[in-house]
Amino acid sequence: MWNMKENQNLLPVESKEDYITVKDKITSCRWLVGVVVCLQMSCTMMLRMNMTMVAVCMKPPNMTVTVVQNGTNVTMRDDYLDNYVSWDSTMEGLLIAGYYIGLALVSLPFGAISGKVNVKVMMMGLTALMVLTSVVTPTLTFVSPYVVLATRIIVGITAGGLEPGATQLLSDWAPLPERAQMMVLVETANSIGAIFNFLLSGLICSIPVLGGWPFIYYIFGGVNLLSLVIWGFCVYNKPSVHPRITAKELNLIQNHRDKRSTSRVSHIPWMQMWTSSAFWGCVLGFITSGIIFMIMAICLPLYIEQVLKFDPTINGAVSALVFVGRMAGAIVFGYVADFVFSKTRLSIGQLRKLFQVTGLLGSVPVVIWLGYLREDKQILAVALMALYWFIVSAMNSGFRVNPADIAPRFAGLINGISITLTAVLSAIAPLIVAAITPNGSAEEWQVVFYGVVGVSVIGSIMFVLLASGDEQEWAKDPALTSDVVVMVSNKTDVSKYRQGKSDSESTPLINGNSRLHT
Incomplete structure (x- = not known):
């Protein structure tokens, strides 16, 4: 009797x-x-997120000079103030939202073409456009805020192709035993950036030239250009097609992953995909993560300022510390997910659901506790925020890896659809937070945190009910033959198996320890 694990059309028995x-x-x-993908995405994230800090740094300080004219002290405006710009809060909010406008517009189209084009070249071109747009932004700032809004939309458009492209690229490179670790590199990159x-x-804002803030664009743009050289x-x-890959590594990747033809995707089964519960489970996982990120990360500086009463000068450092917890969690749980898969009999679907629920529900007690802390518990609050993001990052080994499980040929497309819907819904989240916290009181923020609990619970239930670890029938490559190759020890045997619907719902010819049993 075969001991089987869920959902791979072909996985070899592990040999030496x-x-x-x-x-x-x-x-x-x-x-x-x-x-390198992680490095590149980290560098682009610095350009994607910099508007929040730029909006703070570019506000004119109170710079005046007192001089004596005709025996009278006269206060004069320092010409250095010409390097600064002041916008009202409405315009600042619109400029920050500009990125998400561009992101929502193009994530779906870029996701649709990510399996049809040269992803490496596409991502290089998008990054170069992002750098160019960012470098000219300081000059355009003095023209009109609406011109700056246009540059932010362009940055969002370029970002709309980067994440689907990175997801598709890693999906083509990740063998199943390392899939969770490699796919969460995108999330790790976002945290690093x-x-x-x-x-x-x-630190850059303190540069005593041109007001300091333009160098945020210049320095981050230069870093991105250097990373492009490494990327190339x-x-x-x-x-x-890698010229330096060994035969051993190539065999490892090809034998421990889904089977695909070498031709690019020519047809997208839109109807079957949109009516697939597994597809919606994956998409809702992205949306849940996006809403939580907008509330607990993007709006975090407001909570730190309004409730914890941190000095503005260390607000950024505290916000960065929280992302350290997020990055550490993504790395640790990515490794743990692959380890659990190799050592247990959990199916891929069960594994994804386990880590999704662990991240969402495991973080609930922390966020509730956080809601009851006040200014006198600053250190504890910061520690809990870091712990929250460490735990919630477990879900990256759930929803974020899932596109490569259910539809590896369309992983980039699913990512693009998810980002589009997430960007639209996430853009509403800050408005809801602002409506709930008009006074910025601790009690108002407590309501926000309970809202996060609700999103976490509902997101967990939907993922458990809808998500799957099986490669879906509509996602399979029709160009493949029905031969299944089973590698035992150092020999290769060929067995004929009919790859019908029943196969897609069955399990591969290995158990959790990659051994063949009878």
Whole structure:
């Protein structure tokens, strides 16, 4: 009797050649690609998130000079103030929202083409456009705030193609035993970029030239150009076209992943996808994460200022510390998810649901506790915020990996659809928070935190009911043959299996320890 695990059309039985050592990982081409993708996404995140800090740094300080004219002290305005710009809160909010407007407009189209185009070139072009737009923004700032709004929309448009592209690229490189670890690199990159944005922007603003704030664009833009050079030399669309990959690593990737033809996607089964419960489970996982991120991360500086009463000069540092917890959680739970998969009999679907629920419900007691803290518990509140994001990051080994499980050929498309819907709904979240907290009191923020609890509970239930770990029938590659290759020890046997619907709902020919049992 076969001991089976859920949902892979072909997974080999592990042989000595398939054993992965730490050295193999460090020196592998797949992890070099993964790290460079993480680096690139981190650098672009610095440009994507910088508007919040720019809006703070560009406000004119109270700079006056007292001189004596005809024996009278006269206070004069310092010409250095010409380097600053002052906008009202409505315009600042619109400029921050501009990014999400662009993101919502194009994430779906970019997701749809991510499986049809050269993803490496597409992401290089989008990053270059983002850099160019950002570098000219300081000059355009003195023209009109609406011109700046246009640049923010363009930055959002470029970002709308980056995440679907990165998801599709990593989906093509990640073998199943390392899928969770590699797919959460996008989330890790977002946290790294946010940390450096908060920490470095405050320091850059102190540069005594041009008001300091334009250098946020210039320095971050230069860093992105350097990362593009590394990207050009190290990243390839697929393992099969990498000139330096070894035969052992190529076999490892190809044998421990879904089977796809080498041709690009030519047809998208829109109707089957939109009516698939597994698809909606995955999308709702993204939306849940996006709403929580907008409330607990983007609105976080407001809570730190209004309730915890932190000095504005250290607000950025505290916000960055929270993202450290988020990044650590994504890395730790990504490793734990792959470890649990290799050591237990949990199916892929069960594994994704376990980590999704762990992140959402496991963080509920922390966020409730946080709602009852006041100014006299600043240190505890910061520690709880970091702990909250550490725990909630477990869901990245659930929903974020799931597109590569249910539809690996369309992972970028699902990511694009999810980002589009998330961007629209997430843009509403700050407005709701503002409506609930008109006075910024601790009691008002307590209501916000209970709202987060509600989102977490509902999101958990929907993911458990709808999500799946099976590659969906509509997502399979029709160009494949029905032959299944089973590798035992160091030999290869070929067995014929009919790949009908029943196969997609069955389990692969290995158990959790990658051993064949009878």
